[in-house]
Structures are given as C-alpha cells and as structure tokens.
Amino acid sequence: MPIIEIKNLTKSYRVYQKQEGLMASVKGLFKREYKAVHAVKDISLEVEEGEFVAFLGPNGAGKTTTLKLLSGVINPDKGTCSVMGYTPWERKNQYRRRFSLVMGQKNQLWWDLPALESFRLNQHIYGVPKADFDATRDQLCDMLDVTRLLNQPVRELSLGERMKMELIAALLHKPDVLFLDEPTIGLDVIAQHKIQEFLKAYQQEQNNTVLLTSHYMKDIEALCKRVVIIANGEIYHDGSLTQIVDKFSGDKVVTLHLADSVDRDAFKDLPNLIDVTPPKIKFRVQREKVGAVLSGILNSYAVDDIVVEDPPLEEVISNAFSAAEAAGKVG
Amino acid sequence: MSATHPPRREDSASESSTLESLQARLSPSYLHVFLTFARNSLVRDMSFRMNFILQCCATMSWAAMNFGLFKIIYRHTESIGRGTGWFEDEFFIFLGTIWIINSFIQTFFMANAEEFSELIRTGNLDFALLKPIDTQFLISFPRVNWAQLPNGVLGAILILVSLNNLAADPDRTIYISIWNIFPFMFYVMCGVLVMYSVMIVLASTSIWLGRNQNLYTFWFYVTNFYRYPMEIYQRNGIGMALWATFTFVVPILVVSNVPARVLAQPMGRSWMNWEAGYAVLAAVGSLVASRYVFNLALKSYRSASS
Incomplete structure (x- = not known):
C-alpha cells in the first residue's frame, strides 16, 4: 500500500486583478474583477x-x-x-x-x-x-x-x-x-x-x-x-x-580528444559544434546516430579519447519545462 | 532507529495498540508549552533591555494619567451618575478592576492577536497549522508581553487602598472579607475570557480581509465602553441602547461591572443578581463563539505566497 495516495486533487485560487492607475483603484473599491488561478489541476500520484x-x-x-x-x-x-x-x-x-x-x-x-x-x-x-x-x-x-x-x-x-x-x-x-x-x-x-x-x-x-x-x-x-x-x-x-x-533530450554530447597529427580544420564545419579547445572538440549528436558518427570519425582520424555524455540536466529539464508549457497552452 | 519512533503503519492490531500508547506518551503538554512561551518571551524582552524598561514606564504613566483624570473629575462631583453609588473610592475599585483585566489582556493576548493578523498576511500561519497541538492555543499564547503586567499590580494596589478608605469610613456600608477575593478573581477571569474572545474574533477577520490593521483602533473603541459602571448608561434611550448593545451583543459591560461590584458594593448593593449569572454565561458563550469564528476563518486560510 502506498504511503501517500493522491487522487484527482484540484485547488484554485481567486485572485483580485488590480488595474493600473488611480482611477482603476477607485473603481476597484466598488467592483472587482477576479481571476481564477488553477494552482493544482486534477493531480493523481502515489508514493511508496x-x-x-x-x-x-x-x-x-x-x-x-x-x-x-x-x-x-x-x-x-x-x-x-x-x-x-x-x-x-x-x-x-x-x-x-x-x-x-x-x-x-x-x-x-x-x-x-x-x-x-x-x-x-x-x-x-x-x-x-x-x-x-x-x-x-x-x-x-x-x-x-x-x-x-x-x-x-x-x-x-x-x-x-x-x-x-x-x-x-x-x-x-x-x-x-x-x-x-x-x-x-x-x-x-x-x-x-x-x-x-x-x-x-x-x-x-x-x-x-x-x-x-x-x-x-x-x-x-x-x-x-x-x-x-x-x-x-x-x-x-x-x-x-x-x-x-x-524523453526530453534526443541528443548526446560527444567530446573527442584528438591526436596531435589531426588537422583540426576538418572539424570546423561539423554541425552542432559546441566548443573547440584544442586538442578537445565537443559536439552534439542525435542519440541514434552516435554509433555511425563515431565510427566514421574513428575510421578517418586519430583520436586519443572519446567521452559520450548526456547533456547537462539543467538543459534537459528546461526542454522538459518548455515542452510542458507548450502542451499546456495547446491543451 | 530509536525506540520511540512511531510505527509506520497501523496494519496489524498489535501495532495499532503500541501506536496508541505512544500517542498517549507523545501528547503535547499544554502547560509546558505555555511556560516555554512565557520564558522565551521574558528572555527576549530582557535582551532588549531599554525597550522593556521604556514600555513599563509608558504603561505605568498611562495608568497614572488615567488615575489623575478621575481625581480631577471627582473634584467636580461626588459620584458618577446621581444615585448610582459610584463615589470616588468605589469608582477607583472599578478602575483598578479594569486595569487588572486590561493588564491580563495586554500581557497575554494583545501582541498575539496582532501577530496572528500578521501571520495570516505573510502566510506564516502555516507553521502553526502543522503543529500537533490546538491551533487556537498555539496562536493565542506565543508572546507574553511582560511589560504590561505592572498595570495589573497598580490596579491591585489601587483597589486595596480604596477598600481601605471605604472600610475606614463610618458612613459607608461595606461588608468585605478576605473570601471576596475568590468571586472577584473568578469574575475578573470571566472578563478576561470575554475580552479575549472579542479580540480573537476581530483578529480572525484578517483571514477574510487579507489585512486588519485596525485591531488596536477597534480595541480602543470597544474598551471605551466597558470602562464605566453600567448605571451611567441606564438613564435615557441612547444610554439604554448602548447598555443593551454592550451587555447582550458584545457582553463586555457586564464582565467589567460584576467583579468590580463584588468588592465595591455601591450603595451596599449585592453583586449576586442576574448579572453575575449572566457574566458566566457570557464568558462561556463568547469563548464558544470565538472558537467557532476562528475555525471558520481557518477554513478560508490561503497561505500567502510560497
């Protein structure tokens, strides 16, 4: 049995809409406009x-x-x-x-x-x-x-x-x-x-x-x-x-540590380049293409080290927030 | 995990019985909480020494001026109201009673009622609502304003001196014994309860109003009417209307008059009449009403901001 069980929880506030200016404030003494703010909409959740x-x-x-x-x-x-x-x-x-x-x-x-x-x-x-x-x-x-x-x-x-x-x-x-x-x-x-x-x-x-x-x-x-x-x-x-x-990030961040012999200009036109600090090159690759891209690079260039990471969490979450906001506006 | 940790679930019967015994042991001690409040307030007041001393001085000079004013009035008249029996000494007993009630209110409740209003506005009432203890108790007592206590002591002194004068005066009929202190204190407490309830009701309105800075003002208006013997109202239409309002609607007049009469006995009148019974009823009734309004108000609490 979950220790916390939330079912269809809803809470909204009535907020007084204050207009700008003195006249509006005087008007507000007699007639007020309220806006309902839906703080929590139909939330269900279980926590063990x-x-x-x-x-x-x-x-x-x-x-x-x-x-x-x-x-x-x-x-x-x-x-x-x-x-x-x-x-x-x-x-x-x-x-x-x-x-x-x-x-x-x-x-x-x-x-x-x-x-x-x-x-x-x-x-x-x-x-x-x-x-x-x-x-x-x-x-x-x-x-x-x-x-x-x-x-x-x-x-x-x-x-x-x-x-x-x-x-x-x-x-x-x-x-x-x-x-x-x-x-x-x-x-x-x-x-x-x-x-x-x-x-x-x-x-x-x-x-x-x-x-x-x-x-x-x-x-x-x-x-x-x-x-x-x-x-x-x-x-x-x-x-x-x-x-x-x-879910919210289709990309991986790849960092290559190039061998000295490699001509860095070859990477100049790489799409989704994030940072070039020789001998390191950082760029973004779609998750499903990581294998193909890396094998291509390894075949053509001498690489000392490779790091493949998830993008920073901040970025992922901010993507998630924007997606959520957008969905909210559409819905 | 320590042995006192309450069990997490009450799935089985044995667990629930241990839970109950634990709860009995872990129930809050209202007396301890109150004493901690009183102690913390004293420590706090003492740490702002000058402020504390100045406040004591201010309240005591207010009392002195109040006393002086009625001294002057009694230069012009023998009694307040004709045939009411409130001669100078009797009236000063009345005044002393008012000081004692006021001092209780201002020491224990005034700062808290104002704080309550502020807690609502800032959303800090959250913390009071989280605690496993009666919320009205928790918001009624946290600050004890010790600097207001001297007024009560002055009130007691004023009463003793006036009683002494009355007893020494062969023309007066006053039957007083040491036992009168008990009904006196009892009815003073009834008075404190009624005034406290009025204050809680006023402060609770902050939940609906968002802000109520008029607490002191309202308090001043209301107490203005309870500071006098009720006989002075019972003369004409307007007076009777005021008397009825402050006896039956907001029963503050009766609770200041009954304890004062216990000691002052104007015209030798006994205090044991319908008003005495009514004062008890008023105290209980207002306390119940204040609790009702308080709980009603809590339902509308919105917990400002995050």
Missing part, C-alpha cells in the same frame, strides 16, 4: 514508503501548493488524499505528529532567540521525552556541524546556518514523512552540498519518505531517483531521472 521523490517545475507550477495540500495547511477544491492513512486537511494531531514541512522561504524559529529555545518549544509541542530529544538533537547537530551555534540568536546566523537549524527543528520528532519545499534556496554551492549530503545520509538512515521541491538540479541529481515534473498545475512526467533524459 521510503521513496525520495523530487517535484520539479517552473515557478508557479503548483509544487508548493501540492506540498501545502499534503500537509493540510490548505483545503482542496476537489479530490482526495491520504498520507499514512490520514486525510491531511482534517489536521488530526496523530497525523501532524508524524510529518514535517520545511519551507526554504519561511522560517519557524524564534528570530531573537537561540535556535535551541525553538527546539525546546518543539520538544514540548510534540511531547518528545527529554532523553530522546537530547539524543536526536545531538545527533542532528553533529551531522550538520552546528553544535557551536546553538546558543546564538537566530537573527545572527547566516542563511545556510539558519536553514540547517530549520531542518533540525523539523526533524526532532522523527517524522515518517518529510516535505521539503526548496530547502536549499538562496544558499551557496557549499552550503547546498552540505544539506544534500545531510538529507541523503538522514534519509538512508531513517528510511523515511521524502518529497522535495527544488530548482537546483544538483539537489535532484544527488538525492532523487524519481522525478515528478509539474507544470501549469498538472503532472507532466513521472519517472526516473534517466527516463527524463531519454
């Missing part, structure tokens, strides 16, 4: 226990709305959802004790107090026995290397440090299901990497179920085997990372 799933999609695609529905913060217009057997928007305490939502854009820690005080508050709210609380806190602080910052007011922490504290605050009660909404947003590469490493180690150890949204492909590559692409409130693709690469 212990899965680490990424939600990918452009801004406003409905990723965060889906996580908010799953955590019961907002009510849907239509559809059903069950997480560990609970309906999230009933907000039962039994359910709320067993999951956590971390939002990179919002913070739940007391701004003027050391993070430790917020942890203690969560301990009492979740009713975690003191011994367990101490053990979990020490373990998490150790993994994230923030023990020395525990007594510093949150407002004096860097963004990366604060995010680590947010994660600890969300994990103290050992949730079975974890929703992460852009946990690495705004962080530098090193801090991002630290958090990725932590999440990976933590998930492997606890075997909990994690849903992650992120804009950073590195997060996805490092953590998730399964990727769900959401655009315009609809699921556009659900599958492994490799499938996405296959």
Whole structure:
C-alpha cells in the first residue's frame, strides 16, 4: 500500500486583478474583477514508503501548493488524499505528529532567540521525552556541524546556518514523512552540498519518505531517483531521472580528444559544434546516430579519447519545462 | 532507529495498540508549552533591555494619567451618575478592576492577536497549522508581553487602598472579607475570557480581509465602553441602547461591572443578581463563539505566497 495516495486533487485560487492607475483603484473599491488561478489541476500520484521523490517545475507550477495540500495547511477544491492513512486537511494531531514541512522561504524559529529555545518549544509541542530529544538533537547537530551555534540568536546566523537549524527543528520528532519545499534556496554551492549530503545520509538512515521541491538540479541529481515534473498545475512526467533524459533530450554530447597529427580544420564545419579547445572538440549528436558518427570519425582520424555524455540536466529539464508549457497552452 | 519512533503503519492490531500508547506518551503538554512561551518571551524582552524598561514606564504613566483624570473629575462631583453609588473610592475599585483585566489582556493576548493578523498576511500561519497541538492555543499564547503586567499590580494596589478608605469610613456600608477575593478573581477571569474572545474574533477577520490593521483602533473603541459602571448608561434611550448593545451583543459591560461590584458594593448593593449569572454565561458563550469564528476563518486560510 502506498504511503501517500493522491487522487484527482484540484485547488484554485481567486485572485483580485488590480488595474493600473488611480482611477482603476477607485473603481476597484466598488467592483472587482477576479481571476481564477488553477494552482493544482486534477493531480493523481502515489508514493511508496521510503521513496525520495523530487517535484520539479517552473515557478508557479503548483509544487508548493501540492506540498501545502499534503500537509493540510490548505483545503482542496476537489479530490482526495491520504498520507499514512490520514486525510491531511482534517489536521488530526496523530497525523501532524508524524510529518514535517520545511519551507526554504519561511522560517519557524524564534528570530531573537537561540535556535535551541525553538527546539525546546518543539520538544514540548510534540511531547518528545527529554532523553530522546537530547539524543536526536545531538545527533542532528553533529551531522550538520552546528553544535557551536546553538546558543546564538537566530537573527545572527547566516542563511545556510539558519536553514540547517530549520531542518533540525523539523526533524526532532522523527517524522515518517518529510516535505521539503526548496530547502536549499538562496544558499551557496557549499552550503547546498552540505544539506544534500545531510538529507541523503538522514534519509538512508531513517528510511523515511521524502518529497522535495527544488530548482537546483544538483539537489535532484544527488538525492532523487524519481522525478515528478509539474507544470501549469498538472503532472507532466513521472519517472526516473534517466527516463527524463531519454524523453526530453534526443541528443548526446560527444567530446573527442584528438591526436596531435589531426588537422583540426576538418572539424570546423561539423554541425552542432559546441566548443573547440584544442586538442578537445565537443559536439552534439542525435542519440541514434552516435554509433555511425563515431565510427566514421574513428575510421578517418586519430583520436586519443572519446567521452559520450548526456547533456547537462539543467538543459534537459528546461526542454522538459518548455515542452510542458507548450502542451499546456495547446491543451 | 530509536525506540520511540512511531510505527509506520497501523496494519496489524498489535501495532495499532503500541501506536496508541505512544500517542498517549507523545501528547503535547499544554502547560509546558505555555511556560516555554512565557520564558522565551521574558528572555527576549530582557535582551532588549531599554525597550522593556521604556514600555513599563509608558504603561505605568498611562495608568497614572488615567488615575489623575478621575481625581480631577471627582473634584467636580461626588459620584458618577446621581444615585448610582459610584463615589470616588468605589469608582477607583472599578478602575483598578479594569486595569487588572486590561493588564491580563495586554500581557497575554494583545501582541498575539496582532501577530496572528500578521501571520495570516505573510502566510506564516502555516507553521502553526502543522503543529500537533490546538491551533487556537498555539496562536493565542506565543508572546507574553511582560511589560504590561505592572498595570495589573497598580490596579491591585489601587483597589486595596480604596477598600481601605471605604472600610475606614463610618458612613459607608461595606461588608468585605478576605473570601471576596475568590468571586472577584473568578469574575475578573470571566472578563478576561470575554475580552479575549472579542479580540480573537476581530483578529480572525484578517483571514477574510487579507489585512486588519485596525485591531488596536477597534480595541480602543470597544474598551471605551466597558470602562464605566453600567448605571451611567441606564438613564435615557441612547444610554439604554448602548447598555443593551454592550451587555447582550458584545457582553463586555457586564464582565467589567460584576467583579468590580463584588468588592465595591455601591450603595451596599449585592453583586449576586442576574448579572453575575449572566457574566458566566457570557464568558462561556463568547469563548464558544470565538472558537467557532476562528475555525471558520481557518477554513478560508490561503497561505500567502510560497
């Protein structure tokens, strides 16, 4: 039985359309125009226990709305959802004790107090026995290397440090299901990497179920085997990372390391050339033609080394997004 | 995995029974949560020392001016309203009662109600909704504004001094014993509950309005009417209309008057009449109403932005 089951979930917002200018604002006092924004349209999804799933999609695609529905913060217009057997928007305490939502854009820690005080508050709210609380806190602080910052007011922490504290605050009660909404947003590469490493180690150890949204492909590559692409409130693709690469990129990137004797001008007119930095030449080839093209080159030229790669994930995903957007407009 | 980790599924009967026992153990301790809130607020207030001291000074000087104003008024008249029994000492008992109720409200709820409004606007109410604890409790108590507490102490002092004056005056009939403190505190608490409910209802409207910065203003308008003995309204048509509104629609008048009467006993009137019973009913009724409105409002919460 899947741990998360979503069926035909739909949520739309009514948004006030403000016109430009003073007269329009005055008019807006009496008569307002609203536009319905369909944040999530008829989404169905199943997640098994212990899965680490990424939600990918452009801004406003409905990723965060889906996580908010799953955590019961907002009510849907239509559809059903069950997480560990609970309906999230009933907000039962039994359910709320067993999951956590971390939002990179919002913070739940007391701004003027050391993070430790917020942890203690969560301990009492979740009713975690003191011994367990101490053990979990020490373990998490150790993994994230923030023990020395525990007594510093949150407002004096860097963004990366604060995010680590947010994660600890969300994990103290050992949730079975974890929703992460852009946990690495705004962080530098090193801090991002630290958090990725932590999440990976933590998930492997606890075997909990994690849903992650992120804009950073590195997060996805490092953590998730399964990727769900959401655009315009609809699921556009659900599958492994490799499938996405296959589906949205027909090309491979070939890098040749030419022997010194080869005349480089011969490659000047190669179609889909990406980069020439002697002795390396990088170009793009359609997947099914890789064999033919390479054997042709190998027959005619001396080549020291060949690397055939998938194109960068960023590029693939951006293709996927554009395809999804286009489909949305047509549909 | 540690032993306290709740089981993942309740597939079998044995698992579900361990789950229940775990849940009993892991239930939140409301008292602990409240004490942590109070403690954290105190730590926070103390770390902004000057701000804390200035706030204490400001509230206390407000009390002093309030007191001075009525001192001046009583230079012109013997009692507020003819034949009401609210002579100077009696009235200062009334005033002290109001200060105590206000001080409770401002210490425990005012900052939270404003914060609640802000949580809605910024979408930060999300965090409160995620916690396995009553949401209304969680948003009602996080900030304890300790700097407002001195007013309550001043109110108590004012009451004690005035009671002392009354007891020393051979012309007055006042029957007071130490036991009166219990009904007094009980009815003060009823008053606090009613005022709290009014505030929660006002703050909840932010969910529909998107923003409600009028909380203080509304609060000022409303409390303006509960700060006086109800007898002064019961004179003509407009007065009766006000009295009825603030007794039956928004029952704030009755909850300030009943506790004050317990101690002040104007004209030797007993406080044990229909108003006392009604004050209890009003307290329970407004609390139920505030919970209803609060939950209704939560249904419309949209969680601003991401």
